[in-house]
Amino acid sequence: MPIYEYECDSCAIRFEKRQSFHDEPVVNCPNCSGKVSRVICPAPIIFKGSGFYVNDYKKPSPTTEPSKEPVKAGKSAETAKATTKEPAKEKAKEAS
Numbered sequence: 001m002p003i004y005e006y007e008c009d010s011c012a013i014r015f016e017k018r019q020s021f022h023d024e025p026v027v028n029c030p031n032c033s034g035k036v037s038r039v040i041c042p043a044p045i046i047f048k049g050s051g052f053y054v055n056d057y058k059k060p061s062p063t064t065e066p067s068k069e070p071v072k073a074g075k076s077a078e079t080a081k082a083t084t085k086e087p088a089k090e091k092a093k094e095a096s
């Protein structure tokens with residue numbers, strides 16, 4: 001049987017009453033005979049097992065090496081390679 005907690009509206013005393021689901025709720029305070037209301041308390045939640053932490057679902061990071069040549073925005077990889085080779089050709093022409 002569940003235990004319900006009540007609080008008196010007049011004298012603010014709190015008390016517990018063990019009752020069945022079918023019993024009527026307590027109406028009067030046992031201390032001052034004032035009106036009482038049921039106190040609703042949140043039940044504690046206990047997480048057991050794995051899967052409740054951020055690192056439990058973390059995927060392994062990829063181990064690929066980053067490209068050695070940066071690609072400029074708006075250009076394809078082929079265009080970026082062609083532009084990096086042009087200054088080398090110009091320096092070769094100047095040297096000869």
